[in-house]
Amino acid sequence: MLVASADVEPGLARRLAELGIRGGEVVTPLHRTSGGGRVLAVGDTRLALARSVLRRIEVARS
Amino acid sequence: MTAATNRPAARAVPSCHDEAVAVEAPAGVPVVALVGNPNVGKSTLYNQLTGLSRDVGNWPGTTVAVGRTVWAAPSVGDVLLVDLPGTVSLDPQSPDEQLTRDLLVDRPADERPDLVVVVVSAVHLARGLYLLRQVQEGGLRAVVAMTMTDVADRRGVSVDLRALATAVGSRVVVVDPRRGLGRADLQDALRDGLSVAAPVGTATETGSAPGDALAAAEARFAWVTRAVDVATSHGPVGRTSWSDRLDRITTAPVLGPVLFLAVMWLLFQATTTVAAPVQAALDSFFSGPVSSAAVRLLGTVGLGGTWVQGLVVDGLIAGVGMLLTFVPLMAVMFAFLSLLEDSGYLARAAVVTDRTMRAIGLPGRAFLPLIVGFGCNVPGISSTRVLPDARHRLLTALLVPFTSCSARLTVYVLVATTFFGEHAGTVVFAMYLVSILLIVVVGLLLRATLLRTMGNDPLVLDLPPYQLPLPRLVATGTWRRLRGFLRTASGIIVATVVVVWALSATPAPGSAGTFGDVPVQDSVYAAAAGAVAPVFDPAGFGDWEATSALMVGFVAKEAVVSSWAQTFATAEPGSADDPGSLGDALRASFESSSRGHPVPAVLAFLVFLLAYTPCVATLAAQKREIGLRWTLTGVGMQLVVAWMLAVAVFQVGRVFA
Numbered sequence: 001m002l003v004a005s006a007d008v009e010p011g012l013a014r015r016l017a018e019l020g021i022r023g024g025e026v027v028t029p030l031h032r033t034s035g036g037g038r039v040l041a042v043g044d045t046r047l048a049l050a051r052s053v054l055r056r057i058e059v060a061r062s
Numbered sequence: 063m064t065a066a067t068n069r070p071a072a073r074a075v076p077s078c079h080d081e082a083v084a085v086e087a088p089a090g091v092p093v094v095a096l097v098g099n100p101n102v103g104k105s106t107l108y109n110q111l112t113g114l115s116r117d118v119g120n121w122p123g124t125t126v127a128v129g130r131t132v133w134a135a136p137s138v139g140d141v142l143l144v145d146l147p148g149t150v151s152l153d154p155q156s157p158d159e160q161l162t163r164d165l166l167v168d169r170p171a172d173e174r175p176d177l178v179v180v181v182v183s184a185v186h187l188a189r190g191l192y193l194l195r196q197v198q199e200g201g202l203r204a205v206v207a208m209t210m211t212d213v214a215d216r217r218g219v220s221v222d223l224r225a226l227a228t229a230v231g232s233r234v235v236v237v238d239p240r241r242g243l244g245r246a247d248l249q250d251a252l253r254d255g256l257s258v259a260a261p262v263g264t265a266t267e268t269g270s271a272p273g274d275a276l277a278a279a280e281a282r283f284a285w286v287t288r289a290v291d292v293a294t295s296h297g298p299v300g301r302t303s304w305s306d307r308l309d310r311i312t313t314a315p316v317l318g319p320v321l322f323l324a325v326m327w328l329l330f331q332a333t334t335t336v337a338a339p340v341q342a343a344l345d346s347f348f349s350g351p352v353s354s355a356a357v358r359l360l361g362t363v364g365l366g367g368t369w370v371q372g373l374v375v376d377g378l379i380a381g382v383g384m385l386l387t388f389v390p391l392m393a394v395m396f397a398f399l400s401l402l403e404d405s406g407y408l409a410r411a412a413v414v415t416d417r418t419m420r421a422i423g424l425p426g427r428a429f430l431p432l433i434v435g436f437g438c439n440v441p442g443i444s445s446t447r448v449l450p451d452a453r454h455r456l457l458t459a460l461l462v463p464f465t466s467c468s469a470r471l472t473v474y475v476l477v478a479t480t481f482f483g484e485h486a487g488t489v490v491f492a493m494y495l496v497s498i499l500l501i502v503v504v505g506l507l508l509r510a511t512l513l514r515t516m517g518n519d520p521l522v523l524d525l526p527p528y529q530l531p532l533p534r535l536v537a538t539g540t541w542r543r544l545r546g547f548l549r550t551a552s553g554i555i556v557a558t559v560v561v562v563w564a565l566s567a568t569p570a571p572g573s574a575g576t577f578g579d580v581p582v583q584d585s586v587y588a589a590a591a592g593a594v595a596p597v598f599d600p601a602g603f604g605d606w607e608a609t610s611a612l613m614v615g616f617v618a619k620e621a622v623v624s625s626w627a628q629t630f631a632t633a634e635p636g637s638a639d640d641p642g643s644l645g646d647a648l649r650a651s652f653e654s655s656s657r658g659h660p661v662p663a664v665l666a667f668l669v670f671l672l673a674y675t676p677c678v679a680t681l682a683a684q685k686r687e688i689g690l691r692w693t694l695t696g697v698g699m700q701l702v703v704a705w706m707l708a709v710a711v712f713q714v715g716r717v718f719a
Contacts, residue, residue, distance in 0.1 A: 016522065049523075
């Protein structure tokens with residue numbers, strides 16, 4: 001999936017961008033986690049995100 | 063050594079607060095800073111380079127730890143190596159990251175490091191290069207030390223070092239600090255790096271308009287993407303690696319928490335089956351053979367039976383013995399922590415416990431110190447180091463003392479069996495519920511008062527690749543933490559035990575007896591307990607017997623039962639089921655101090671015992687982690703909470719009893 005934008009407060013948006021979740025990057029959602037979040041594959045890295053963050057990231061199918 | 067020869071002899075490493083801690087760098091010694099993202103092996107590299115001589119500086123309130131050591135690097139000469147907190151970027155999100163930024167770019171040019179080693183993981187190359195770019199923009203000379211190339215290899219990622227060095231304009235060397243490889247290459251890079259003139263920086267402007275900062279970040283990302291594209295090649299790699307398959311289990315909605323609880327159970331088992339027997343053996347070794355040998359020795363030099371014998375046996379040996387009984391417990395705990403951290407499981411545990419801990423505004427990782435605290439508060443406080451954010455460490459370290467440790471259990475069991483007979487189990491269980499309740503309530507109160515500024519960002523956590531823990535690394539990590547604990551805790555623990563002995567050996571004014579030869583009830587110690595006792599009148603246990611037990615309990619909860627035994631001049635009960643004459647004495651004591659309401663008074667006493675300061679070793683550990691000021695704030699808070707709760711329990715209980 002192609003990240004379109006992340007509608008979160010600026011500090012968190014910057015942190016997400018630094019971790020690879022920024023416009024134009026490809027992310028692959030993996031399995032659900034305990035607590036309602038998900039693991040995302042961003043390149044070779046794996047990130048665990050809370051549901052509240054995931055809900056605010058807009059993606060387009062690539 | 064060229065560029066560094068005319069720098070000032072001493073430099074100050076600034077703290078986040080006003081107090082500055084000076085680092086003496088001998089004249090002419092260049093300063094090399096290690097920076098890197100969290101979890102890239104930066105501190106492992108630091109420890110590998112410097113041996114085990116990590117010198118940790120504590121900054122009150124924030125506990126940002128900066129290691130700094132003069133390292134005699136072969137082929138380079140002396141270098142002051144500074145290990146900065148892990149940071150994702152130089153746009154700080156936490157106090158740790160702020161400190162890294164302060165030391166690197168917000169200093170006058172002549173106070174900055176001469177060279178920065180940016181430790182970059184081959185697995186997270188883009189992220190590391192982003193930090194490198196910021197370091198370069200700050201006008202600092204940088205060398206890239208790349209770690210985890212083995213893990214990247216396994217994932218089918220290979221990095222062309224030459225292409226990368228050209229693309230980023232810094233020298234790139236491969237290191238494997240976990241196995242001790244790449245040291246010579248890094249030294250060559252340092253030598254060469256220190257001998258060229260510093261570049262003129264284009265200083266990042268993060269403080270300017272948000273638009274500019276965003277544009278700067280965009281430019282950096284573009285730079286990073288270009289560098290990664292030319293330098294890395296991906297082999298055919300399956301989308302789901304074994305690490306992903308493992309994650310599917312370890313972070314799964316139901317299985318994840320079950321697995322986490324199993325790991326925690328194992329941790330408890332390790333402390334009880336491995337550490338506890340050694341602890342007991344050490345304890346009896348010090349109170350038995352060591353003490354009697356000292357008595358014999360003092361007897362032969364004519365000091366037997368004098369106050370000197372008391373000082374040596376009941377003061378020094380008892381103090382050192384108490385300190386050493388913590389060693390097996392701490393060793394097991396630290397080894398377990400190293401295993402969890404090194405394997406990568408800790409990050410998964412943090413995901414699993416995240417939602418529960420959010421309730422009191424802490425991230426998932428804070429679960430671990432609190433769980434450990436139920437075994438023993440001392441390693442619980444030390445394990446707050448698994449939290450990357452200093453504010454979270456502070457709050458957790460303040461909450462750990464409210465976890466009911468196993469030493470308190472000995473007192474619960476004696477008191478509960480004495481007063482509640484067959485309901486003893488329920489009472490003990492209730493104490494654990496009160497403990498959990500205290501953590502939640504005090505946590506919420508602290509968040510609303512002293513720690514209002516603490517952020518509560520939602521879970522965004524990098525899951526580092528699983529690695530097989532290396533025994534050597536676990537062993538050195540355990541030893542380093544253990545040594546650090548002994549160094550800071552030994553003084554406080556031994557000194558407190560000696561002071562308590564001295565007070566109980568000094569006859570109170572107006573009583574018979576001489577120094578070192580006076581019954582406890584006639585000592586200054588008992589007099590002090592008597593003076594404090596009225597404070598506990600509203601809680602129903604305002605007599606000197608209960609108060610002196612609590613005073614001893616301040617030193618160590620293990621000593622409460624033996625203190626009562628001494629006070630009531632009876633033998634310690636053989637088993638918990640048979641409190642014997644000590645039970646009778648206790649019942650009589652609480653009966654009179656509560657004026658006929660012993661049950662609410664005993665419950666109040668138990669609640670007080672649960673909530674007030676666990677022991678001096680805890681204080682020593684806290685001082686190490688959060689500084690003296692916060693430790694004392696914590697003590698005040700514990701005493702106030704404990705007293706108010708005890709009074710509430712007694713006053714309400716008296717109405718219903």
